[in-house]
Amino acid sequence: MSEGKPEEAEETPAAEAEAAPSEEAPSEEAPDGGATGEAKAEPEAPNPEAEGAGSEADASEAPAPSAPAALPDPTPAAATPSTPAVEPPSAGPTPLLGTRLVGLAWFLVFAVLGYVLVRRVYGHDFGTTNTRVLSVIRLASIVLTGYPALLGLVTLLTGRRPPARFNPLGIPLDSWWYQGLNALTWRELKRVFFHPVAYIVLFVFLLINGFLLAMLIAHFSTAQGGQMSNPASSFLTNNFYLWLSLILICPALTMRLLAEERRTKSLELLLTAPVTETQVVLSKYGAAFCYFAFMTSFSLGYAALIKTYAVSWDWGPILSGYLGLLLIGSLATSIGVFTSSLTRSQILAYLVAAMVLVFMFLMVGYMVRPGTPATAKAILEHFSVSTHQDQFASGIISWRSLTYFLTSTALFLFLAVRGVAAQGGR
Amino acid sequence: MLSVENLFKFYGDFLALEDVSFHVGKGEVVGLLGPNGAGKSTSMKTIVGFLPLSKGRIRVDGLDITRYPIESRRRIGYLPEHTPLYTDMRVREYLTYRAQLKGIGWRARKSRVDYVIEATGLGDRTRQTIETLSKGYKQRVGIADALVGDPGLLILDEPTIGLDPNQIREVRGLLDRLAERHTILLSTHILPEVERVCDRVVVIAQGKIAADDSISGLRARYRENAVRIALRADETSDAVKSALLSVAGVSSVEPRFEEHEGTRQVFWVECAAEVSDDQLAERLVDFSRDKGWPLSELTPQRPTLEQIFVRLTMGELGPAASDAEGSDETSDTERAA
Numbered sequence: 001m002s003e004g005k006p007e008e009a010e011e012t013p014a015a016e017a018e019a020a021p022s023e024e025a026p027s028e029e030a031p032d033g034g035a036t037g038e039a040k041a042e043p044e045a046p047n048p049e050a051e052g053a054g055s056e057a058d059a060s061e062a063p064a065p066s067a068p069a070a071l072p073d074p075t076p077a078a079a080t081p082s083t084p085a086v087e088p089p090s091a092g093p094t095p096l097l098g099t100r101l102v103g104l105a106w107f108l109v110f111a112v113l114g115y116v117l118v119r120r121v122y123g124h125d126f127g128t129t130n131t132r133v134l135s136v137i138r139l140a141s142i143v144l145t146g147y148p149a150l151l152g153l154v155t156l157l158t159g160r161r162p163p164a165r166f167n168p169l170g171i172p173l174d175s176w177w178y179q180g181l182n183a184l185t186w187r188e189l190k191r192v193f194f195h196p197v198a199y200i201v202l203f204v205f206l207l208i209n210g211f212l213l214a215m216l217i218a219h220f221s222t223a224q225g226g227q228m229s230n231p232a233s234s235f236l237t238n239n240f241y242l243w244l245s246l247i248l249i250c251p252a253l254t255m256r257l258l259a260e261e262r263r264t265k266s267l268e269l270l271l272t273a274p275v276t277e278t279q280v281v282l283s284k285y286g287a288a289f290c291y292f293a294f295m296t297s298f299s300l301g302y303a304a305l306i307k308t309y310a311v312s313w314d315w316g317p318i319l320s321g322y323l324g325l326l327l328i329g330s331l332a333t334s335i336g337v338f339t340s341s342l343t344r345s346q347i348l349a350y351l352v353a354a355m356v357l358v359f360m361f362l363m364v365g366y367m368v369r370p371g372t373p374a375t376a377k378a379i380l381e382h383f384s385v386s387t388h389q390d391q392f393a394s395g396i397i398s399w400r401s402l403t404y405f406l407t408s409t410a411l412f413l414f415l416a417v418r419g420v421a422a423q424g425g426r
Numbered sequence: 427m428l429s430v431e432n433l434f435k436f437y438g439d440f441l442a443l444e445d446v447s448f449h450v451g452k453g454e455v456v457g458l459l460g461p462n463g464a465g466k467s468t469s470m471k472t473i474v475g476f477l478p479l480s481k482g483r484i485r486v487d488g489l490d491i492t493r494y495p496i497e498s499r500r501r502i503g504y505l506p507e508h509t510p511l512y513t514d515m516r517v518r519e520y521l522t523y524r525a526q527l528k529g530i531g532w533r534a535r536k537s538r539v540d541y542v543i544e545a546t547g548l549g550d551r552t553r554q555t556i557e558t559l560s561k562g563y564k565q566r567v568g569i570a571d572a573l574v575g576d577p578g579l580l581i582l583d584e585p586t587i588g589l590d591p592n593q594i595r596e597v598r599g600l601l602d603r604l605a606e607r608h609t610i611l612l613s614t615h616i617l618p619e620v621e622r623v624c625d626r627v628v629v630i631a632q633g634k635i636a637a638d639d640s641i642s643g644l645r646a647r648y649r650e651n652a653v654r655i656a657l658r659a660d661e662t663s664d665a666v667k668s669a670l671l672s673v674a675g676v677s678s679v680e681p682r683f684e685e686h687e688g689t690r691q692v693f694w695v696e697c698a699a700e701v702s703d704d705q706l707a708e709r710l711v712d713f714s715r716d717k718g719w720p721l722s723e724l725t726p727q728r729p730t731l732e733q734i735f736v737r738l739t740m741g742e743l744g745p746a747a748s749d750a751e752g753s754d755e756t757s758d759t760e761r762a763a
Contacts, residue, residue, distance in 0.1 A: 176496075176529050183526035191514075265510040269571075272474040272506070273527045274499040 099175050103155025106148055106173065114145030120399075172278075180275045181283055188257070188287035193294075197256065201249045202295055208245040209299040212236060216306065230317040230394055232306055236299055237321030238393035243361045243386070246332060251353035253291055254336025255346040257284040258420060262344040267420075277420040281413055285337045292329035296322065317395035324392025327405035328385055332357055334412035341419030360385050427452045427579050427609045428473065433482035435468055435633075442468045444633045446482075450579070455605045457624035458613040461739050465633045466613040467507050470583050473611075474504045486579060500529065503572030503608075507583040509564055513557035517548055517567055520556060521574055528575030542570040546600060562593030569600060573608075580604065582612040586619060598622060617731045631739040641731065648734045649727070652696045653706055656723035657714060658689050666691055666719070673713050675701035690722060703728075 121141040128134065148171055154162050161173035172178070192198055216235040236242075258281075261267040270280060300322060307313050335356050340349040363384040368377050381387045388401040428450040435443035443465045450456045460466045471477040473484055475495050484491045486498040512520055521539045530538050543549055546566040551559060556567060565585065572580055585601065586594045594616070601623050604610060614620060620627055621641060629637040637644060659666050663681045670679045675697045682692040697706045703726040714721040729737075 179529060180527060183523060187512075187523055264513075265506065265508065266512060268471070268476050268506045269504075269510050272476050272499060272502070272504045273524070274496045274529060274575075275527060276496065 098159075099161060099173065100156050100159050102173055102175055102178060103152045103157075103161075106152030106171070107156055108152075110145050110149035110152060114142070114149055117141050117145055170278075176274075177276075177279065181279045184275065184279055184283035185286050188283045189290060192253070192257075192287045192291045195256075197252060198291060201252050202298075205245055205249055205295050206298055208241055209236070209302060212239055212241060212299075213302045213306075215239075215241075230314070230321075232303055232310075233317040233321035233393045233395075236303055236318070237325045238386075238389045246328065247354055247357045247361060249295075250292070250329065250332035250357065251336045251339070251350045254284075254288045254333050254340055254353065255350040256340070257288060257337055258340040258416075259344055259346045259349045263346075271420070277417045281337060281341070281416045281420060284340075285334055285413055285416070288333040288337065289330055292333055293326060296325055296329065314395075317393060320395050320397050321389075321393040323397065324389045324401070327392075327402070327409075328389060330409045331360075331385070331405055331412070334409045334416065335360075338412045338416040338419060341416040342422075362386070427454075427487060428611065429485045430469070430473065431483045431485075433469065433472065433484065434480045435465075435472055435477065436480045442633050443472070446630065446633070446635055448628045448635060448638050450609055450611050452578070452609055454626060455601075455610045455612070455624050457620040457627045458611060458630065459615065459617075459620060459627050459735060460613075460630035460636075461615070464630045464739065466630055467583055469630065470504075470581055470611070470613060471506075474502055474581055475499055500575060501578050503575055503577035503580045505568045505572045505580075505582040505585055507587070509568035511556050511564060511567055511571070514555065516553055516555050517559070518543070518552040520567065521570055524571050525574045530575065538574060538576065542573045545573065545603070546570040547596075560593075562589050562596060565589060565593070565597055566600070569597070569604075573604070578609060580608045580610045580612075582610065584613055584615075586614060586616055594619070617735060621731055629735065629738045636738040637734075644731070644734050645728060648729050648737060649703060650696075650729060651699055651701075651703075652694060652727040653703070653710065654692065654723065654725040654727060655695055655710055655721070656690055656692045657719040657721060659691055659717070659719040660689055663691050663693075667693065669717060670695060670710075670713070673709050675706060675709065692723070 118138070118141050121138050126134065126137060151162055151167060151171055151173060155173045161167070164170070167173070212235050216231060219231055219235070258267070261270060271277065300318075303318050332353075336349070336353040339353040339356070340346075342352075343349050360383070363380055363386075367380055372380075382400075382404065388404055391398055391401055430449070431447050433443050433446040434441070446465070446469055448456075458466050458469070468477065472479050473486075473491070475491050475498065479492070487501050489498045489501070491498040512523075515523065518539060521542060522535060525535045525539055526532075543552060546569055548563065548566055548570060551563055556564060559567065569582070569585065572582065582601075586597050589597060598619060601610065601612070605623065610623075612623070624641070626640050627637070627644065628635060637647075639647065655670075657666065661669075663683070667679045667681055670676060670693060676695055677698050678696045680694040680696075682694055695706070695710070707724055707726060710724060711721060
């Protein structure tokens with residue numbers, strides 16, 4: 001993500017080395033870079049290597065040996081006057097979690113994910129008998145999950161994150177990254193939950209859900225009531241009126257998030273703090289998504305209500321339908337965060353997001369006509385939200401749909417990060 | 427602490443900063459001066475990493491800001507122009523959030539926030555929402571925010587803009603106190619402030635560095651090479667003028683007829699650049715004693731910072747460029763003072 005661009009290594013080590021001694025007090029902790037992996041003990045760790053500045057090996061290793069070499073004896077004397085109890089609270093980045101813990105988490109998550117994925121990939125023929133294609137796919141699945149797991153393992157064992165050139169994707173392996181994300185996310189959650197828009201949105205959503213409930217009850221009381229499969233999940237999670245409400249609601253939840261920061265110039269304040277654009281975008285998205293989940297959980301109550309009157313009941317399609325709904329919400333909020341990142345006008349962010357959502361929800365219904373070529377139809381169907389939700393609502397959780405939602409969410413979040421970083425609106 | 431080397435910044439085709447280089451040493455207080463639109467804010471925003479630079483290199487504490495964006499930002503406390511804040515938050519809540527964001531661990535956080543509240547005199551407003559604060563208090567919250575990450579370098583973009591004189595005085599007092607512990611780069615166009623607070627000024631005009639010097643250094647460089655002298659003499663002014671011209675180092679003498687009253691005669695004496703003001707003054711004192719013309723006024727013409735500023739930023743960059751109009755103003759202000 002937006003860790004420093006690994007530029008040409010023309011940075012002279014001397015320049016870095018001059019920085020190291022000028023730090024406030026690398027005296028106590030700097031010498032044992034490896035052992036201080038659990039850097040939580042140090043209240044002040046302003047030396048670059050401890051907080052990932054020295055991500056690049058050349059940089060982190062250059063000052064490290066030179067600084068301790070010069071330090072051992074003169075420092076207590078030299079450091080005392082330069083930091084004469086500068087301020088009572090000696091402030092500095094204190095990692096919330098040790099770096100090793102982050103490494104452990106990455107390792108565990110990707111080891112488990114990799115195990116599941118690789119097993120599936122090996123048990124699947126992908127409709128081809130070409131062994132070369134198969135081995136490429138298998139290799140890809142191993143690398144994709146094995147690499148982050150390996151980085152996590154290295155971090156776990158060494159206690160500091162691997163140099164950036166071994167981590168071109170910028171997988172965040174520093175504890176400060178999570179600490180910053182934590183701070184940002186709490187702030188954004190407060191902003192989203194304690195704002196009138198949230199409750200107007202909730203009102204609209206519940207109103208439409210009440211309407212859907214009424215339709216569902218009406219449906220049950222008619223003669224054809226029994227003919228529809230999974231009526232509850234289709235009404236509550238896969239319905240035209242629901243799409244309409246989501247198209248109206250999701251952009252309203254997200255329109256403020258970045259556009260307002262841009263308009264009030266507080267984005268400047270935010271981005272000049274030691275946080276990356278990725279953290280900012282993820283926190284905004286996370287908060288909006290949490291609100292979406294909170295909102296949808298209310299309509300789950302309707303399902304429970306109907307269950308008490310139902311003759312036969314199957315939670316399966318309902319739950320998979322809600323999973324689909326959450327994935328849709330994730331996609332919709334990421335689209336909203338993206339459009340919000342592009343402009344300082346909330347209205348514009350709202351409208352553009354709503355237009356994209358209209359397109360994605362209603363693509364198949366209006367674009368596929370009897371004469372549409374089969375390939376075009378297949379593509380449109382794959383990119384349409386509704387085909388995937390049809391499956392979820394009937395109780396089918398397919399990898400294809402999961403991949404669709406997760407990758408498209410990731411794509412829009414990536415675009416949002418680029419949008420925040422873009423200079424146009426600054 | 428901060429070094430800016432050959433910084434270029436383009437906005438599209440517009441060259442906002444052209445080959446800007448300056449250094450700020452540890453513990454220095456440097457003022458960034460310049461007219462509006464000269465590139466003060468742009469260079470500050472570039473230094474704090476908000477705007478990407480087009481060319482050049484900026485280092486904070488020896489760390490290249492494009493290569494170590496996070497670590498260099500940790501070392502900087504930044505107060506943006508117009509102090510954007512999250513106005514819906516309460517003062518303490520906001521500062522705690524910012525402390526957390528700047529990586530102050532939970533153990534140190536409370537004491538750190540207490541410290542900055544104390545340092546900026548926000549003690550009685552901690553529970554107030556920021557939007558209800560006066561502009562001066564908002565400014566203090568902004569400065570407290572810049573301080574809360576315990577940065578070595580403070581970058582303050584127009585810290586006193588839009589404040590009333592009392593508030594300006596308060597903020598200036600705060601800056602004085604901060605200057606004891608921090609390296610400060612501040613931009614402003616309130617010149618008395620610069621004279622009070624700064625050790626050194628960097629003047630930017632039209633995206634270029636026009637001057638980078640201490641205030642006394644600037645004064646010496648842009649001195650007028652001129653003295654206003656008033657004598658009591660019975661001779662005609664032409665005679666006095668030619669007598670004055672015979673003093674070593676004097677290059678031109680101009681009588682100020684409008685100010686002559688009785689036998690008091692006022693002249694504007696310019697000297698060669700290599701003669702210092704002190705030397706010239708001594709020679710003129712000797713001259714008046716030798717001639718027996720009592721001296722009633724001898725004023726070396728020192729430009730105010732304002733005049734230097736105008737000259738630097740209006741394109742008259744040479745010390746030679748001293749126009750009579752500017753000089754008249756000088757004498758007026760000097761007399762008023």
